[in-house]
Amino acid sequence: MGRPQSPRPPPLVVLLLLLLLLLLPLPLGAGDSLPTESRLMNSCIQAKRKCQANPICKAAYHHLGSCASTLSTPLPSEDSSVSADCLEAAQQLRNSSLIDCTCHRRMKNQTTCLDIFWTVHPARNLGDYELDVSPYDDTVTGKPWKMNLSKLKMLKPDSDLCLKFTTLCILNDKCDRLRKAYGMACSGPHCQRHICLAQLRNFFEKAAESHAQGLLLCPCAPTDKSCGERRRNTIAPSCALPSEPPNCLELQSRCLTDALCRSRLMDFQTHCHPLDILGTCATEQSRCLRAYLGLIGTTMTPNFISNFNTSVALSCTCRGSGNLQEECEQLERSFSHNSCLRKAIATKMHFHSQLFSQDWAPPTFSVMQHQMENLALRTQARVPFLFSCTLTLVLLQSLW
The missing domain is CATH 1.10.220.110 (GDNF binding domain)
Structure with missing residues (x-):
């Protein structure tokens, strides 16, 4: 008896069509749901999870949390003493993903995310952090202007x-x-x-x-x-x-x-x-x-x-x-x-x-242009990934 034939993989054309369907941009006006932490480049919630997996980072974060709970946020003209071990804990976190983590004002668990951010940056004079830098990263909020x-x-x-x-x-x-x-x-x-x-x-x-x-x-x-x-x-x-x-x-x-x-x-x-x-x-x-x-x-x-x-x-x-x-x-x-x-x-x-410059006119060209620019940006972001996937499929097809 001969060996049973293994099922042939789907044709390249079918795979490409499926890939295109997955990568096509959302229709205009879609995506109104609240952003999740996974859509942020470096959410503080994600960064804390990574930190907890490292014993040194976990200990430094925990100690810095106790520093933050005992320090009130002073006005710039006021002074407060910061213990050497708090400064050392802050220094140990400089090379972790926590130092650059961000939040989003429309994300779920926003309060938790901000608490983590301010634990890492507890006071104006703790270390030499630039605390006038916003904890928010709003790069995922760009949506087309939509109004009837x-x-x-x-x-x-x-x-x-x-x-x-x-x-x-x-x-x-x-x-x-x-x-x-x-x-x-x-x-x-x-x-x-x-x-x-x-x-x-x-x-x-x-x-x-x-x-x-x-x-x-x-x-x-x-x-x-x-x-x-x-x-x-x-x-x-x-x-x-x-x-x-x-x-x-x-x-x-x-x-x-x-x-x-x-x-x-x-x-x-x-x-x-x-x-x-x-x-x-x-x-x-x-x-x-x-x-x-x-x-x-x-x-x-x-x-x-x-x-x-x-x-x-x-x-x-x-x-x-x-x-x-x-x-x-x-x-x-x-x-x-x-x-x-x-x-x-x-x-x-x-x-x-x-x-409203014209009587009940549809959205002006500037609005339509804004919509097209958003569409182009979303499509452009998918092009490198689409190219690499297509190349991979072509190589695999040649081996079948």
């Missing part, structure tokens, strides 16, 4: 743009649900501020960026009070902001004791920071806007100063700052006189205005 403007036909053509963006949110199930949730949590006589802020954060984290930015950064004519009031009230429900403005440095101190608020503030300082007197900005405007929106719902929630202009500020004062007056005013100006943030807001408002 034809739904606005029910409104009057001369309706203000803030009303139009509000209507677009209401007509979107997810945006409307998230907006109603913070509206209910932030209104009424028994409003609890911490619940209100949590729902505000939830909205700006989970709503599509096009909806969130449209609601907050809708352009209004200087004389259009109702439009400006609608825009300002987006993040100023009855209990979202303190009734009596606290001192700005006290506000910052409270923020620095909370891992999430601290992270959002560092993200803002990283991406909305003018590098010189000419106003050169550290990063692109989209990152600055994302960092600015990330602060909404934290202790450091900024908002528009009035219904008539687009200047923003913290809800705090520098009265009673004593010998820290200059430092307090510097913090205040980082919002109210921030040229990078002002330019980013102005650019986005102009973009939103252009969307």
Whole structure:
């Protein structure tokens, strides 16, 4: 009896077709689910798992955790002593993946990730870490701009743009649900501020960026009070902001004791920071806007100063700052006189205005171009892998 023939492998054409189906980019507008840690290049949660597998790294991380629990985060002008063994533990982690690990504001287990990051970076003067570097890596958030403007036909053509963006949110199930949730949590006589802020954060984290930015950064004519009031009230429900403005440095101190608020503030300082007197900005405007929106719902929630202009500020004062007056005013100006943030807001408002420049027109060329660029980037990222897989299959086919 002859040996039974082994089944022949599938033809090369079939394998290639299957491979192409797996590698084809997602359709425009897909991928709205929350990012998982596996989509980050070096999530702090993943980095900690690697560290725990190494006895030296595990011991150093554990010791640094005890250092972080006993150290409060000081203001830059304050001083605190750091023990030699804490410095040694920090030094031992310099060559581990923990030192460059990052988090994402839309990831699951975000709080756990940030706790790990701040365990590795426990205080401004522990070692010589650059703590004004954001713990967030938002490289996975780029999505095409998606919004159906034809739904606005029910409104009057001369309706203000803030009303139009509000209507677009209401007509979107997810945006409307998230907006109603913070509206209910932030209104009424028994409003609890911490619940209100949590729902505000939830909205700006989970709503599509096009909806969130449209609601907050809708352009209004200087004389259009109702439009400006609608825009300002987006993040100023009855209990979202303190009734009596606290001192700005006290506000910052409270923020620095909370891992999430601290992270959002560092993200803002990283991406909305003018590098010189000419106003050169550290990063692109989209990152600055994302960092600015990330602060909404934290202790450091900024908002528009009035219904008539687009200047923003913290809800705090520098009265009673004593010998820290200059430092307090510097913090205040980082919002109210921030040229990078002002330019980013102005650019986005102009973009939103252009969307409605024609009566109920489809998305403008700039929007379509943005969609195509995102599609091209996603496809380009797959080309090297596709080529290597194809080459491997061709070589295997030649051996069959």
